[in-house]
Amino acid sequence: MTRFLLDTHALLWSLYEPARLSDAARAAIENVKNVRLVSAVTAWEIATKLRLGKLEVARSLVESYQDHIVNFQATELAISSRHSLLAGSFTQPHRDPFDRLLAAQALLEGVPLITADSALIQFPIPILW
Numbered sequence: 001m002t003r004f005l006l007d008t009h010a011l012l013w014s015l016y017e018p019a020r021l022s023d024a025a026r027a028a029i030e031n032v033k034n035v036r037l038v039s040a041v042t043a044w045e046i047a048t049k050l051r052l053g054k055l056e057v058a059r060s061l062v063e064s065y066q067d068h069i070v071n072f073q074a075t076e077l078a079i080s081s082r083h084s085l086l087a088g089s090f091t092q093p094h095r096d097p098f099d100r101l102l103a104a105q106a107l108l109e110g111v112p113l114i115t116a117d118s119a120l121i122q123f124p125i126p127i128l129w
Helices: 008-016 023-030 040-051 056-063 065-071 081-089 097-109 118-122
Strands: 003-006 035-039 074-077
Touching: 003 008, 003 097, 008 023, 008 040, 008 056, 035 040, 035 097, 040 056, 040 097, 056 065, 065 074, 081 097, 097 118
Parallel strands: 003 035, 035 074
Antiparallel strands: none
């Protein structure tokens, strides 16, 4: 059993465009013995991008988010003050607050982050792609 955290695009691709996932990411996500973690920051990011008109495809996801997470057999990872403090303290120049929180959560929870975002390699976290 492996635990991992999904980046927002990895969750979206898993739900809507699984062919965009790498073979390794798809295998990890599809393995029913693994624990899929989805951060609360992902809900915030998806809702924000939908509001800004950048992610219309996710309207149904936002409208029934909890149902989608349950059907995806994922465990929601809450944002703690430890996560927030580390995200705000990282010295890396990466400015995206969603990515900074995901990196902090991956580091503090000791799990790899499933992401295709090469900008996240600047953080001291294991990446699975």
